[in-house]
Amino acid sequence: MFRSASIAIALAAAAAAPLAAGGPLGTLPLGRYLCELPGDAAGPASRPVEGAWFDIINASSYVTDGGDGTYLLTGDDVVFTRGPMRGARFERTGVRALKRTDLTGPLAKMRCVKTGRTQ
Incomplete structure (x- = not known):
């Protein structure tokens, strides 16, 4: 009995470890x-990156x-x-x-902002 409980606790801890390190699972709006x-300051506040967009469509x-x-x-x-x-x-x-966070060079400061539009 004690051995089964110890194994169950060890398995539960191992399964929870990756989540604890990265934080809780979630979804984007x-x-x-x-x-x-x-x-x-001399021009527009932002410069769109052509073709760089994505739609979050569900979950x-x-x-x-x-x-x-x-x-x-x-x-x-x-x-992704x-x-x-x-x-x-x-x-x-x-x-x-x-x-x-995975880009270098001129695109290293790229950010993506949710708009009201979808497909």
Whole structure:
């Protein structure tokens, strides 16, 4: 009896460990996310990145011009796990805003903001 309980506790702890490290599972608000780069004081406040958008369509699914896929939100970390954006990583910086964290160079400061539009 004691051994069964110990095994059950160990299995439960092992299963919970990845969630504890990344935070609780969640989903993003439904709608279109348009991606942009910050502007400057001499011009517009932001500069849209052409073709960089996605729609969150339900639970953990998204769609782009290139097709559809899934994402995983744990805590404030978003990872696109399947589809045309597979491997893209973001940090949730607000209820409607994400910052891309896996880019370097000129696109390193890209952020995506939820608009009211959908497909």
